[in-house]
Amino acid sequence: MPGSALDLLSGDAQTFVTKVWASRVHLHRTDPERLVALLSLDDVDTLLTSSAIRTPSVRVAQDGAVLPESSYTRGATLAGKPLTGLVDSRKALALFEGGATIVLQGLHRYWLPITRLVAELELELGHPCQANAYLTPPGAQGFAVHSDSHDVFVFQTAGSKQWEVHCPDGADEVLLEPGVSMYLPTGTPHAARAQDTVSLHVTLGINQLTWRGLVERSVADALAGVTDEHLPAGYLDDPRGLADELAERLESLAADIRGVDAGAAVTAEVRRFLTTRSPRLSGGLHDVLAVPALDDDTLLRRRPGHPCVLIPRDERIEVLLGDRAVDVPAWLGPALEDLRARRELAPRDLADHLDPQSRLVLCRRLVREGLLEVAT
The missing domain is CATH 1.10.287 (Helix Hairpins)
Known part of the structure; x- marks a missing residue:
């Protein structure tokens, strides 16, 4: 995906950080295909009808009320053990046809394009993010006017939806179509209704880290x-x-x-954030299989959405990788700094810092740890 996640959703990232965060509503237009590629109607069809998706990854709402899980789930067995909360595609589609909105919750945990988008957004903002998707039949409205306890980005990938957004100086009507994204700050009252065709939109929630939280952790x-x-x-x-x-x-x-050492407290905060993200290892099986054959000319790529932050600790360096930290000798520092500056590299590109055996060992380890992937 060219450009940053924040650029895709809000335009210039610096403008967003310095101006938009304090505003009420911000709209941005981009190439519709880039947003549709993140989650299409066909993708949702696959998740609902051809996967073993279960609650709480799915919920259903109609006329402002969340429907009981029993109305769209079933039970089954696997290897003689019971499975509960499986989405019954017949029941779910019947409810949808009757005007209900189907919500895919925690989409960043199981849909790769959204996983990557959220991973990149988290690194750009420094705040935990999440994603839900809302499939609404023509003319229907899943939820009444409400507000969220976090900031949200909203973007449409199919059909259109009319949004009623309440600002301090009154309510605005905003029509979202593919290619248009909207930013709503915490606490903005809103509601949305699908228009003449089916609507599919994605919301990205930003679970802000606060000064109060940082101060509390620091003291x-x-x-x-x-x-x-x-x-x-x-x-x-x-x-x-x-x-x-x-x-x-x-x-x-x-x-x-x-x-209290403010610098040390901030370092601890960075470490806390960059060691508690979810593992994101798409393609990891192929990488593990490729590690034994990795040589000095193997093209490697930084895995999207994965940080590489170096924290010196005496004669060691702690490398923060998002879901974990790894400890390496301090003499690897120059090679790691060089690696951090590259999107792609082969082990031979580290020849100024490491001998052939050492750079192969380092690159193989970083592939296993998930920072690097073997380019294909």
């Missing part, structure tokens, strides 16, 4: 140092004594907080 050790002993008996009759003791503890806590 957690200081707070943990406050004693958990009981308040002294008799403080109801003599609250001044309790106030004096509280003042002493607050002053001690303040001193501990003043001693």
Whole structure:
């Protein structure tokens, strides 16, 4: 996908970060084929009718109410063990034909094009992201006016949908069609109705990390140092004594907080984020099979949406890869910095830093860890 995920959804990424985040509604137009390729009607048909998709990956809503799972699921057995929550395609399609909206939840966990888009968006924004898709029959509306507890991007991949977006100065009507994406900040009331044809749209939720959360995590050790002993008996009759003791503890806590290393706290925050993303290893089977034959001329590619952040630690370097961290000797630093700057490379491209055996060992490990994939 050419360009960044943020460019695809909102235009110039820097403009979005500096201006759009503080606005109410932002529309962006792009090549419809680029958005449709992320999730088409045929893709949804496959998921609903030709896969073993289960709840809670699917829910169904109609006229503002979420329908019970029993109305569109069935049970089965696999190797003699029960399976529950399997979507019954006949029931689901019958509900859809009757005006219900089918919601594909957590789409980033099982649909590769959306997985890649969300992975790239998370790295650009530094916030966890998620994706749902909404399949709505002609003229129907799945949910009444509501607001979300997170920012969202919305883009249409089939049909059209009329959005009612409530802003501080009134309500706007926005028609979304393939090629148009919309950004809605947290708490923006909205509702949407399909027009004359079936509608399919995707919402990308941005689960913002906040200053409060960062501060709380940064001072957690200081707070943990406050004693958990009981308040002294008799403080109801003599609250001044309790106030004096509280003042002493607050002053001690303040001193501990003043001693917090902000740089170290931010490094810890980066590490926390870049070691807790979901594993994203599409093509990993082929990579594992190709590792034994990997040689100095094998073309390798940085896997999309995977970070490579280096944190020096004494004589070692911690490499943050998104879902994990790996520990390597510090002398690999120059080679890793060179690798970080490239989208594609062969092991021989690291000849300025490593001997043939060392660069093969490094590249094979990074293929196994998922940072690199074998280009085909």
